[in-house]
Amino acid sequence: MTKPLDTLIADLASPDRLLRMEAIWTLKKFGEVARPAIPALKLVMADTSEPYLQIMAAGTISRLSPEDPSPTPVLVQGLKDTASLHRVAAIEFLGERRSKTAVLNAMTLLSDEDFLVRFATGKAIGKVVGDYFHAVAVCVAMLKDDNATNRVMGGECLLSIGRYVGDHLDLLTMAMAADCSWQARIDIEEVLAELRRQ
Secondary structure: OOOOHHHHHHHOOOOOHHHHHHHHHHHHHHHHHHHHHHHHHHHHHHOOOOHHHHHHHHHHHHHHOOOOOOHHHHHHHHOOOOOHHHHHHHHHHHHHHOOHHHHHHOHHHHHOOOHHHHHHHHHHHHHHHOOOHHHHHHHHHHHOOOOHHHHHHHHHHHHHOHHHOHHHHHHHHHHHHOOOOHHHHHHHHHHHHHHHHO
């Protein structure tokens, strides 16, 4: 059962970090009806001792009040965080905000050491420019990897954006022709078949 709005707002000030995080996620799902929570969310967003909650609060404010510019600097700062989870969340929220300048300035994250950061960046670019080429390219690189787990992750991420990749299926075909293992070719063929069924 979902808590009432006033309880969720009160939970944002709780000393229990998990309770605060749960409240932030629930408020994000509520959408614009949760606008009364924005002042409490801004207090969470201002707390530099909890960078992940800061980013989550900024993303939730973006959802509740898209016209509010205050979350953008927090999200841009999150792109530089040492924790990859924070970078992923920050770039995803900037994509959701359709912050074109901030997202395009973050294109260096396409070469981040963490695959999920690279994928989230490609997806955010797709949201702001309407072309998911970068996200597809990141996934194709993972599908060609010698590591089976990386190939599975690349395939799952690619399937998650399947409706946007129709124009870029040639990248998968070219990947099979390129120098990659037979295991990678089989995985690419399976993903291609699944994408064509979508």
